[in-house]
Amino acid sequence: MSTQGRRGNTHQRIQDVALELFSEQGYEKTSLREIAEKLEVTKAALYYHFKTKEDIVISLFQDLTRPIDDLIAWAGEQPRTLETKQEVIRRYSEALRSAEPLFRFMQENQAAVRELSIGERFKERMLTLCDLLKEPDSQLADQVRCVTALFSMHAGMFAMQHVEGDPEEKRKAILEVATELVTAANPPSRRPARPDSAQTASP
Amino acid sequence: MSTQGRRGNTHQRIQDVALELFSEQGYEKTSLREIAEKLEVTKAALYYHFKTKEDIVISLFQDLTRPIDDLIAWAGEQPRTLETKQEVIRRYSEALRSAEPLFRFMQENQAAVRELSIGERFKERMLTLCDLLKEPDSQLADQVRCVTALFSMHAGMFAMQHVEGDPEEKRKAILEVATELVTAANPPSRRPARPDSAQTASP
Amino acid sequence: MSTQGRRGNTHQRIQDVALELFSEQGYEKTSLREIAEKLEVTKAALYYHFKTKEDIVISLFQDLTRPIDDLIAWAGEQPRTLETKQEVIRRYSEALRSAEPLFRFMQENQAAVRELSIGERFKERMLTLCDLLKEPDSQLADQVRCVTALFSMHAGMFAMQHVEGDPEEKRKAILEVATELVTAANPPSRRPARPDSAQTASP
Amino acid sequence: MSTQGRRGNTHQRIQDVALELFSEQGYEKTSLREIAEKLEVTKAALYYHFKTKEDIVISLFQDLTRPIDDLIAWAGEQPRTLETKQEVIRRYSEALRSAEPLFRFMQENQAAVRELSIGERFKERMLTLCDLLKEPDSQLADQVRCVTALFSMHAGMFAMQHVEGDPEEKRKAILEVATELVTAANPPSRRPARPDSAQTASP
DNA sequence: TATGAATGAGGCTTCATTCAT
DNA sequence: CATGAATGAAGCCTCATTCAT
Numbered sequence: 070m071s072t073q074g075r076r077g078n079t080h081q082r083i084q085d086v087a088l089e090l091f092s093e094q095g096y097e098k099t100s101l102r103e104i105a106e107k108l109e110v111t112k113a114a115l116y117y118h119f120k121t122k123e124d125i126v127i128s129l130f131q132d133l134t135r136p137i138d139d140l141i142a143w144a145g146e147q148p149r150t151l152e153t154k155q156e157v158i159r160r161y162s163e164a165l166r167s168a169e170p171l172f173r174f175m176q177e178n179q180a181a182v183r184e185l186s187i188g189e190r191f192k193e194r195m196l197t198l199c200d201l202l203k204e205p206d207s208q209l210a211d212q213v214r215c216v217t218a219l220f221s222m223h224a225g226m227f228a229m230q231h232v233e234g235d236p237e238e239k240r241k242a243i244l245e246v247a248t249e250l251v252t253a254a255n256p257p258s259r260r261p262a263r264p265d266s267a268q269t270a271s272p
Numbered sequence: 273m274s275t276q277g278r279r280g281n282t283h284q285r286i287q288d289v290a291l292e293l294f295s296e297q298g299y300e301k302t303s304l305r306e307i308a309e310k311l312e313v314t315k316a317a318l319y320y321h322f323k324t325k326e327d328i329v330i331s332l333f334q335d336l337t338r339p340i341d342d343l344i345a346w347a348g349e350q351p352r353t354l355e356t357k358q359e360v361i362r363r364y365s366e367a368l369r370s371a372e373p374l375f376r377f378m379q380e381n382q383a384a385v386r387e388l389s390i391g392e393r394f395k396e397r398m399l400t401l402c403d404l405l406k407e408p409d410s411q412l413a414d415q416v417r418c419v420t421a422l423f424s425m426h427a428g429m430f431a432m433q434h435v436e437g438d439p440e441e442k443r444k445a446i447l448e449v450a451t452e453l454v455t456a457a458n459p460p461s462r463r464p465a466r467p468d469s470a471q472t473a474s475p
Numbered sequence: 476m477s478t479q480g481r482r483g484n485t486h487q488r489i490q491d492v493a494l495e496l497f498s499e500q501g502y503e504k505t506s507l508r509e510i511a512e513k514l515e516v517t518k519a520a521l522y523y524h525f526k527t528k529e530d531i532v533i534s535l536f537q538d539l540t541r542p543i544d545d546l547i548a549w550a551g552e553q554p555r556t557l558e559t560k561q562e563v564i565r566r567y568s569e570a571l572r573s574a575e576p577l578f579r580f581m582q583e584n585q586a587a588v589r590e591l592s593i594g595e596r597f598k599e600r601m602l603t604l605c606d607l608l609k610e611p612d613s614q615l616a617d618q619v620r621c622v623t624a625l626f627s628m629h630a631g632m633f634a635m636q637h638v639e640g641d642p643e644e645k646r647k648a649i650l651e652v653a654t655e656l657v658t659a660a661n662p663p664s665r666r667p668a669r670p671d672s673a674q675t676a677s678p
Numbered sequence: 679m680s681t682q683g684r685r686g687n688t689h690q691r692i693q694d695v696a697l698e699l700f701s702e703q704g705y706e707k708t709s710l711r712e713i714a715e716k717l718e719v720t721k722a723a724l725y726y727h728f729k730t731k732e733d734i735v736i737s738l739f740q741d742l743t744r745p746i747d748d749l750i751a752w753a754g755e756q757p758r759t760l761e762t763k764q765e766v767i768r769r770y771s772e773a774l775r776s777a778e779p780l781f782r783f784m785q786e787n788q789a790a791v792r793e794l795s796i797g798e799r800f801k802e803r804m805l806t807l808c809d810l811l812k813e814p815d816s817q818l819a820d821q822v823r824c825v826t827a828l829f830s831m832h833a834g835m836f837a838m839q840h841v842e843g844d845p846e847e848k849r850k851a852i853l854e855v856a857t858e859l860v861t862a863a864n865p866p867s868r869r870p871a872r873p874d875s876a877q878t879a880s881p
Numbered sequence: 882t883a884t885g886a887a888t889g890a891g892g893c894t895t896c897a898t899t900c901a902t
Numbered sequence: 903c904a905t906g907a908a909t910g911a912a913g914c915c916t917c918a919t920t921c922a923t
Contacts, residue, residue, distance in 0.1 A: 079882085086375055095383030099299035100917060109885050113920085118882095122918065150437075179380035179430075180298030196434055209445035216431045217424040224423035225416060227382075231294055231399055232415055242412035269285055282907080303892065314909050316895085321907090325893065485903080501789030503706035505898060517905050518897085524903095529898065549776030585790035585836075602840055615843055615851035622837045623830040623855055630829035633788075633821060637805055638821055648818035652826055656855075688886080709913065720888050722916085726888090731914070888920080895913075902905085 080118050082108055084132075087125045092174035096126065096181040123185055130187045133171045136164040144201045151255045154202050155248050160243050161198065162222055162244045169226065176223055195219070202251055214254035260264040283321045286373055287335075290328045295377035299329065299384040326388055333390045334375045339367040342398050347404045354458045357405050358451050364401065365425055365447045372429065379426055398422070405454055417457035421450040478534065486524050488514055490538075493531045497582035502532065509580055514542040536593045539577045542570040542650070543600050548613040550607045557661045560608050561654050567604065568650045582629055608657055616659055620660035689727045691717055693741075694733045696844070701783035705735065705790040708738040732794055739796045742780045753810045760864045763811050766855050770807065771831055771853045778835065785832055811860055813850050823863035827856040 086107050090099040101122055105112045119125045140160050147153040165172055173192060175182060182188045203215035225243040232239065289310050293302040304325055308315045322328045343363050350356040368375055378385060378394060385391045406418035428446035435442065492513050495507040509526055511518045531643040546566050553559040571578055581588060581597060588594045598663045609621035638645065695716050699708040710731055714721045728734045758764040774781055784791060784800060791797045802877050812824035834852035841848065 093301075093388070093471075097298075097384065098387065101919090102917080108371035112918085113885075114883050116919070130366040174383075177382035177386070179382075180377075181300065181379070184297070184301065184330070198429070209435075209441060210448050211426060212435055213424075213432065213449045214436075215441075215447075217420065217427065220431055221416075221424060224420065224427060228398070228402070228419045228423055230417065231402075232412075233417075238412060239416075242416045243420075246416045246453075248313045257308050268338055304891080304894090314892085315906050316910075318911095319894070323894095500793070501706075503704075503790065504793065507898090508896080519899085519906075520904050522898070526730075543754055544819055580789075585786035585788075586783075587789070588704065589786070590707065592705070600693055601837075605837070605840075610747065611743075615841075615847060616854050617850075619830075619834060619838065619851045619855045622841075623826065625828040626833035627822075627830060630833060633826065634804070634808070634825045634829055635822065637808075638818075638825075644818060645822075648822045651819050652822045652859075678827070710915090719916085720901055722889075725915070729915095742922080758893095882921085888918105888923090892916075893914095896911085897909105898910080898911105899915085900907090902915105 079108075079110070081115070083115060083118055083125065084129055088129050088170050088174065091126070091129075092170040096174070096178045096185075107265070126182075127187055129171060129174075130191070133168050133175075134190070134194065136168065137161075137198070140164060141194070141197055141201070151252065151257070154251050154255060157198070157201055158218060158222075158247050158251050161219070162240060162247070165222055165226065165241060172223065175228060184215060203213065203254060207254070211254040211256075214250045218250040218254070221247050221250070255269060282311075282313070284316070284320060285454070286321055286328065287332055289333050291377065294329070294332075294381070295373040299377070299381045299388075307312055329361040329385075329388060331392055332374060332377075333394070334466060336371050336378075337393070337397065339371065340364075342402070343367060344397070344400055344404070354455060354460070357416050357454050358459060361421060361425075361450050361454055362447060364422070365450070368425055368429065369443060376429060377425065404455065410457070414459075417453045420459070421453040424450055424453070433461060477503055485514075485516070485520070489521060489524055489531065490535055492537050494576050494580065496578040497532070497535075497584070499571070502580070502584045502591075530646075532588075532591060535577060535580075536597070539581075540596070540600065542574065544605070544642050546570060547600070547603055557658060557663070560657050560661060561609055564605070564624060564628075564653050564657055565650060567625070568646060568653070571628055571632065572646060579631065579632060582633065608661065613660070617660040617662075620656045624656040624660070627653055627656070688717075688719070688723070692724060692727055692734065693738055697738050697779050697783065700735070700738075700787070701779040703788045705783070705794075735791075735794060736796055738780060738783075739800070741756040741782075742777050743799070743803065745777065746770075746807070749805055750803070750810070751771060760861060760866065762859050763864060766807070766810055767827060767831075767856050767860055768853060770828070771849060771856070775849060776833055776836065778876070780833065782835060785836060812863060820863040820865075823859045827863070830856055830859070 080221075083104065087099070087104050088103060090107070093099075101112050101115055117236065119128065136245050140157065143160075144153060147156075160169070182191065183199075198217055198221060202218065203212045214248055222243055229239050286307065288304070290307050293307060293310070296302075302313050308318055309319075318328075322331065327431065335442065341361065346363075349359050350359075401422060402419055406415045427447055428442070432442050432446065433467055439450060477623050489510065490560050493505070496510060496513070497525045498507075507521055511521055514520075521531075548565065549566075550559060550563050555564075569589065588597065604625060605622055608624065630651055631645070635645050635649065692760075696708070699713060699716070710721050710724055714724055717723075723869065724734075728737065730868050747765065750768075753762060753766050756765075791800065807828060808825055811827065812821045831852055836846070838848050838852065
């Protein structure tokens with residue numbers, strides 16, 4: 070109850086309904102009137118809890134940002150190994166699951182979000198995550214693998230809706246593929262080791 | 273050329289400017305006033321050429337839909353081999369390049385597009401494409417690979433903007449990864465043995 | 476063919492379609508675009524034939540005005556007898572039948588017509604007709620009878636649509652009642668004569 | 679009273695001004711801007727009180743509909759005698775007087791009202807009223823008398839404006855004629871026979 | 882905490898009309 | 903005779919926001 074203990078739950082409820090509508094109909098298409106009506110309060114009531122419409126999105130965004138920030142912080146303290154990267158992917162997959170509507174909203178409203186002050190911050194987070202996965206001096210294709218690993222998990226959410234199967238199983242399959250990609254992008258060889266491999270290979 | 277090429281091309285010019293603004297600022301955030309102003313015409317002039325704001329998008333969409341429809345049609349006539357699938361990916365990559373702003377617009381305005389009559393049609397196209405790549409009875413992970421192959425090319429467009437490098441080379445790298453994915457998803461073995469089948473098969 | 480002999484029948488066709496639409500949907504709700512579309516010409520073409528939208532109504536109105544003007548002129552030359560009045564009613568009923576859509580249009584668009592320059596002229600005609608029927612110094616009730624005789628024929632057109640029966644028979648029934656009203660409003664007594672009638676007559 | 683009575687009455691005032699303008703200039707010719715200006719509020723304020731321009735008319739219409747509905751309900755409970763019918767006419771005449779501008783508006787904007795959702799409902803009311811007056815199996819002429827009785831009261835309102843005389847007296851005269859018509863249309867005899875019926879009645 | 886009332890800006894759309902060709 | 907292209911004015915409506923209560 071840490072997050073919502075507060076007091077009066079209206080604040081919460083506004084966030085819930087807003088997120089629901091934003092992710093269903095899009096940010097611009099969702100009016101405060103609609104949100105208020107669904108909550109059976111007045112528009113003015115919303116303004117008691119949030120200074121502006123954008124403020125609602127920001128508040129939603131912060132609940133999302135935290136898990137990712139945590140993930141980024143955690144990764145920063147780990148050694149930059151393949152295992153760490155795989156774990157990043159795994160944790161990200163879970164973050165996604167636990168905040169699905171928000172990610173869906175972010176995905177489907179990129180254009181709207183871009184103007185929304187949080188746009189920049191969201192992008193930063195994603196780029197930082199990317200940087201955690203890929204080695205800056207690696208081949209282009211490997212960088213693509215990392216980017217793809219990350220975004221395939223987003224895309225999966227929406228594109229796999231039309232594949233039959235248990236959601237959790239689908240998530241696992243997506244995770245599996247993403248892990249493969251990140252693994253392939255970070256070849257063990259890379260750093261000396263690989264005793265038997267004559268692989269004059271790369272730097 | 274004072275007013276830019278004169279007559280008959282206004283229709284074109286509207287489409288161009290609209291696409292530019294839609295993809296820059298988003299569909300909802302772009303008003304017809306803005307489009308008209310940039311073209312130095314009246315809003316009413318837009319309505320001479322397009323019945324509706326949505327109509328402009330539709331017209332843009334049709335220029336996009338054609339290459340994809342062609343691709344789908346072409347694929348329908350080919351044998352369902354791995355080579356065909358790889359070629360589908362290759363051609364899709366090129367379709368994407370040649371209509372980049374439009375795809376970017378579609379990607380970043382999914383929420384807006386969804387309500388836009390063409391939304392459904394676009395989704396269909398994508399699902400059909402997916403179905404061309406994946407075998408319905410294959411493992412979940414393989415299905416994910418196909419979906420990812422397709423969408424990684426979209427994601428690539430936007431997420432790779434922040435990786436330095438020649439755009440064309442990046443595209444090739446993205447294509448390479450997508451091809452790998454589709455290849456991995458369609459293992460040659462599949463229907464293992466078939467010892468007696470002289471299967472000269474294929475094309 | 477006197478009326479329409481002219482040349483090119485487009486002029487005619489515009490009037491026909493316009494009247495049809497005006498009387499179906501109302502004057503304000505009918506746009507020149509609609510008329511043009513139904514005729515499969517351009518709006519601009521309408522402007523070749525008529526200077527303004529109002530001009531179309533005026534031209535329609537004139538084809539209506541003539542029969543009524545004729546009726547008024549004819550009545551002016553007749554003796555002011557009951558028979559004349561009955562004949563006026565009879566002829567008016569026929570005028571109505573032969574220009575039904577136009578009258579319907581006038582009836583249902585009074586508000587619109589009022590601002591339309593012809594409004595005043597139409598009202599005049601009606602008042603003149605009224606004056607032909609009623610004696611200015613007669614009782615109020617008799618004046619009402621005359622007004623009612625006239626307008627019942629209008630109302631009849633619209634209100635009797637929902638009574639089953641042959642249109643022509645309905646018209647006759649309406650005419651019969653109107654004639655009765657006008658007859659009752661013009662009591663034979665009125666003017667001395669009538670030697671045998673002890674009738675201390677009226678008020 | 680600087681801004682006229684202050685709070686809470688805005689809803690009312692909108693209705694008043696709207697009815698005034700609608701009936702003066704017609705529904706289509708009256709813009710919300712005009713209404714707002716006359717009230718010294720913003721257009722948006724109108725939308726706080728009414729969802730739609732049409733909604734204003736509907737609300738006006740409901741104030742009208744009630745008296746008529748009451749009349750219809752009342753008549754439904756009375757025996758279907760001539761006296762009842764005469765009373766219906768009398769009451770209708772009074773309903774008309776008490777909502778004159780609205781009826782005038784309805785009369786002069788039939789075309790506009792027809793598309794207005796309430797159009798149908800208004801027509802129904804009138805037809806029901808007609809049915810209360812006339813016997814379905816009576817002669818056509820008698821049916822016309824009933825219809826005319828009803829509509830003459832409408833027509834009277836507008837057409838008698840140009841006859842000099844006290845309004846109340848004119849109304850009475852109109853009522854008298856309408857009553858006559860309804861009386862003539864409902865001959866006491868009707869079903870002659872009824873041998874045992876002492877019904878001195880009939881002609 | 883919340884509401885009722887209102888506003889200013891701006892959205893999309895439609896209309897009658899014009900004019901060069 | 904007619905069209906293609908465009909305009910200026912105006913229409914209805916919706917939105918985010920404010921503020922006194």
